[in-house]
Amino acid sequence: MHKSVLLKESIAILNPQPGEFFIDGTIGSGGHSEAILEKIGPSGKLLGIDWDRKAIENCKLGIGNFSNVILVNGNYANLTEILKEKKLPKADGLIIDLGFSSEQIENSNKGFSFMKDEPLIMRYANEGLTAAEIVNSFNEKDLADLFWKYGEERLSRQIAKKIVEERKKGRILTTFELVEIIKKAVPKFYERGRLHPATRVFQALRICVNRELENLETLLKKIPEIMKSKGRAAILSFHSLEDLLVKNYFKQMAKEGYAEILTRKPITPTEEEIRNNPRSRSAKMRAIQIK
Numbered sequence: 357m358h359k360s361v362l363l364k365e366s367i368a369i370l371n372p373q374p375g376e377f378f379i380d381g382t383i384g385s386g387g388h389s390e391a392i393l394e395k396i397g398p399s400g401k402l403l404g405i406d407w408d409r410k411a412i413e414n415c416k417l418g419i420g421n422f423s424n425v426i427l428v429n430g431n432y433a434n435l436t437e438i439l440k441e442k443k444l445p446k447a448d449g450l451i452i453d454l455g456f457s458s459e460q461i462e463n464s465n466k467g468f469s470f471m472k473d474e475p476l477i478m479r480y481a482n483e484g485l486t487a488a489e490i491v492n493s494f495n496e497k498d499l500a501d502l503f504w505k506y507g508e509e510r511l512s513r514q515i516a517k518k519i520v521e522e523r524k525k526g527r528i529l530t531t532f533e534l535v536e537i538i539k540k541a542v543p544k545f546y547e548r549g550r551l552h553p554a555t556r557v558f559q560a561l562r563i564c565v566n567r568e569l570e571n572l573e574t575l576l577k578k579i580p581e582i583m584k585s586k587g588r589a590a591i592l593s594f595h596s597l598e599d600l601l602v603k604n605y606f607k608q609m610a611k612e613g614y615a616e617i618l619t620r621k622p623i624t625p626t627e628e629e630i631r632n633n634p635r636s637r638s639a640k641m642r643a644i645q646i647k
Contacts, residue, residue, distance in 0.1 A: 361636040
């Protein structure tokens with residue numbers, strides 16, 4: 357079962373009130389949305405969006421049965437267009453959870469995890485390049501730059517070189533094939549580190565395939581068009597690239613007088629939450645209120 361990260365903390369800072377209109381831009385398995393619905397009640401309205409069609413289909417079986425819930429299979433980067441299309445007003449609250457769910461890791465068969473042998477796809481939606489297409493077509497420099505830029509992988513050059521060597525023998529099509537190549541490229545001591553040696557490469561590929569940073573930046577630019585005055589927005593990020601983007605945009609919005617920062621420092625999971633849900637350990641939540 358997927359456990360929603362920083363659930364109590366996000367509800368406390370967003371403070372949903374009866375009758376308000378909230379957006380969950382990454383509804384996933386609906387954990388945050390369920391908690392929001394309890395607070396806004398039947399007089400409120402919730403728009404749930406997810407790029408993963410399966411997530412929306414699953415939510416339709418649960419909270420999708422409520423008359424005050426609208427579910428859309430789409431990208432949160434297109435929120436202004438979705439609001440216009442659905443004839444919805446600006447929102448009182450917005451939550452974006454940038455993590456990918458346990459469901460996507462365990463049951464997607466798209467190769468998000470280096471712990472399972474699956475096709476190297478990594479797409480949330482069925483559009484754009486797959487991870488396999490990137491690994492088999494990018495030149496060595498572009499692969500190294502990708503692993504460094506999006507994964508902060510310090511051995512990016514060695515890994516890129518080994519991938520190019522190995523793909524001459526045959527296309528790299530599965531997660532385990534890629535993991536074995538990464539292991540060959542890095543020193544033995546690297547495998548004994550805190551992180552699996554494939555962690556950063558898989559992160560970089562997933563971010564690239566799904567244009568995650570570009571989509572996040574598009575959303576951040578549109579927040580004043582999405583949120584009404586006194587509206588609250590909370591964004592949960594899971595790696596430094598996302599967090600830095602959110603931090604800088606929120607800081608700029610506060611400087612320009614559009615918003616007030618509600619989190620002087622990012623909110624992180626308690627030790628108890630990390631024990632109960634180890635995948636929450638890297639989560640950081642930042643929040644603002646529109647002026």
